[in-house]
Amino acid sequence: MEITRKVQAGTLQSSDLMIFLEPADALVIEIESTVKAQFEHLIRARIEAVLERHGVRAGRVRITDRGALDYAIEARMETALKRAKEA
Amino acid sequence: MVTELTTSGDLRLGQELVEDSGLRFEEGYDNLVGLYEGPELIACGARAGNILKMLALRPQAQGGAVLGELITELVRLGCRAGHDSFFVFTPPQNAPSFQALNFRLLVSHPKAALLEYGQGLQHYLAQKSILVRRGDNGALIANCNPFTLGHRYLIERAAAQVDSLYVFVVREDRSAFPFEARLSLVEAGVGDLGNVIVLDSSHYAISAVTFPAYFLKAGDSPTQIQMEIDLLLFARHLAPFFGVRRRFIGTEPRCGTTHRYSEAMKRTLAPLGIETVQIERKTAGDEPISAYRVREAMARGELAALESLLPATTLEYIHSKEGRQIRRRLAEDQRRH
Known part of the structure; x- marks a missing residue:
C-alpha cells in the first residue's frame, strides 16, 4: 500500500506511543523515545515489520514512544496505516 | 475523557482553573480542551496554532496521566489543523514534565523554558x-x-x-x-x-x-x-x-x-x-x-x-x-x- 495522506494515531500516555505518517519519496523512520538508548533498535524492527507486511516502501514515519510494548506498537501502526489509505 | 470546552459554563470553569493556577486566561486560541471529574473541571489546556498554552491541572490531577491526555488531544487537533510540531512555553520548573512526554528543551531562561514536540527543529536544519x-x-x-x-x-x-x-x-x-x-x-x-x-x-x-x-x-x-x-x-x-x-x-x-x-x-x-x-x-x-x-x-x-x-x-x-x-x-x- 501507499501512504497517501498525513495521519496520526496513538497517545502520549505512558506505555503507549504516538505515530505520525505522511507521504514522502523514500522511507524515513524517526524515533523519539524515553527509552531510546535501550530500545530504539527493537522499536524500529517492529515498525519495519508492519511496514513490510503492508508493502509500504515510502513515507515519513515519526514515532514518539513512552515505553510501548510490541503489541501496542503493532496495533498503533496498523491503525495509522489504515487511516493513511482511507479516502 | 478530554473534551473540547465550548459552552459558556465550560469556559467559565476553564477560566477559573487557569486563574486559580496562577496563570492568566488569554483569549485567542484555536481549541480549549479539558477533563471533568463529576461536575468539577480538573484539568484544561489550549492550542493557538502550533503553540500549546494555559495547561492547568488541579492538585489531584497532577503527577499522573492527565497532562499526557490533555496534550494528546491538543496534538491530535493540531495535526488535523495541519501542524507538524508544537511548542510550549512554561515556567522552567515545569520543563521536566514535558520532557517526560518526549518534548525537547530548546531554550532555558530564568523565567521561561521553550520546548518542542515533534522534531521540527531537526527537520528544519536538515x-x-x-x-x-x-x-x-x-x-x-x-x-x-x-x-x-x-x-x-x-x-x-x-x-x-x-x-x-x-x-x-x-x-x-x-x-x-x-x-x-x-x-x-x-x-x-x-x-x-x-x-x-x-x-x-x-x-x-x-x-x-x-x-x-x-x-x-x-x-x-x-x-x-x-x-x-x-x-x-x-x-x-x-x-x-x-x-x-x-x-x-x-x-x-x-x-x-x-x-x-x-x-x-x-x-x-x-x-x-x-x-x-x-x-x-x-x-x-x-x-x-x-x-x-x-x-x-x-x-x-x-x-x-x-x-x-x-x-x-x-x-x-x-x-x-x-x-x-x-x-x-x-x-x-x-x-x-
Missing part, C-alpha cells in the same frame, strides 16, 4: 543543511514587510564584513505582505550579491505576536522575555549550525522597541560568543528608510513617494494585482483607526 557554508559568517533576521532600499543597504554593508551572510526572513504570516511575497522580494532584491543566502526562519524566530505571556508574573516584562528567548534560540541552535559569529541589526533611534531589541541582543549574544553589529540606517529625505514608512505611503496612496524607498523589484510588485490588493487593505486599516 532541510537547510545544503545552504551551510564554511567560514566566518553573519546573520540578519528581518520581516521585510516589504523589502526596501534600507534592507538592501543593510544587507550590502553586512555582507561586505563576512564570508557568507544568512538573511532569515520571518515566516510568520501576520504582516501586510504575505510570507511568500516577502521572501521572493528579498531574493529578487539581493540576487546579485554572491555571498548572501536568503532563507525562511520557519518557526524559529519567536515573535512578540505569538509569544504567550499567560504564565508570567506581574512585574515580568513579556516583551523582554520574548526577545531573550528568541535570541537564545538563535544563539543555541541556528548560529552554531550556520557558523554565524556576528549578528547584524539596523539602528533606528526613534523606535523604542528596536532599540530595546538591540540592547537585549548585545547582552544576550555576547556571552555565547556572537557579536552584535549595528549598522546605521540608510535615509531618504532625512528620515531612515523603513518598511513602516512604505506601508504608510501605500495606505495614503502616495505611490510617487515610494520611488526613493524601494528597489525596482519591490515597486513592480506593489503595482501588480497582488500589490493593489495590499494597498487597498492598508488604506482600509488606516481609515478604521
Whole structure:
C-alpha cells in the first residue's frame, strides 16, 4: 500500500506511543523515545515489520514512544496505516 | 475523557482553573480542551496554532496521566489543523514534565523554558543543511514587510564584513505582505550579491505576536522575555549550525522597541560568543528608510513617494494585482483607526 495522506494515531500516555505518517519519496523512520538508548533498535524492527507486511516502501514515519510494548506498537501502526489509505 | 470546552459554563470553569493556577486566561486560541471529574473541571489546556498554552491541572490531577491526555488531544487537533510540531512555553520548573512526554528543551531562561514536540527543529536544519557554508559568517533576521532600499543597504554593508551572510526572513504570516511575497522580494532584491543566502526562519524566530505571556508574573516584562528567548534560540541552535559569529541589526533611534531589541541582543549574544553589529540606517529625505514608512505611503496612496524607498523589484510588485490588493487593505486599516 501507499501512504497517501498525513495521519496520526496513538497517545502520549505512558506505555503507549504516538505515530505520525505522511507521504514522502523514500522511507524515513524517526524515533523519539524515553527509552531510546535501550530500545530504539527493537522499536524500529517492529515498525519495519508492519511496514513490510503492508508493502509500504515510502513515507515519513515519526514515532514518539513512552515505553510501548510490541503489541501496542503493532496495533498503533496498523491503525495509522489504515487511516493513511482511507479516502 | 478530554473534551473540547465550548459552552459558556465550560469556559467559565476553564477560566477559573487557569486563574486559580496562577496563570492568566488569554483569549485567542484555536481549541480549549479539558477533563471533568463529576461536575468539577480538573484539568484544561489550549492550542493557538502550533503553540500549546494555559495547561492547568488541579492538585489531584497532577503527577499522573492527565497532562499526557490533555496534550494528546491538543496534538491530535493540531495535526488535523495541519501542524507538524508544537511548542510550549512554561515556567522552567515545569520543563521536566514535558520532557517526560518526549518534548525537547530548546531554550532555558530564568523565567521561561521553550520546548518542542515533534522534531521540527531537526527537520528544519536538515532541510537547510545544503545552504551551510564554511567560514566566518553573519546573520540578519528581518520581516521585510516589504523589502526596501534600507534592507538592501543593510544587507550590502553586512555582507561586505563576512564570508557568507544568512538573511532569515520571518515566516510568520501576520504582516501586510504575505510570507511568500516577502521572501521572493528579498531574493529578487539581493540576487546579485554572491555571498548572501536568503532563507525562511520557519518557526524559529519567536515573535512578540505569538509569544504567550499567560504564565508570567506581574512585574515580568513579556516583551523582554520574548526577545531573550528568541535570541537564545538563535544563539543555541541556528548560529552554531550556520557558523554565524556576528549578528547584524539596523539602528533606528526613534523606535523604542528596536532599540530595546538591540540592547537585549548585545547582552544576550555576547556571552555565547556572537557579536552584535549595528549598522546605521540608510535615509531618504532625512528620515531612515523603513518598511513602516512604505506601508504608510501605500495606505495614503502616495505611490510617487515610494520611488526613493524601494528597489525596482519591490515597486513592480506593489503595482501588480497582488500589490493593489495590499494597498487597498492598508488604506482600509488606516481609515478604521
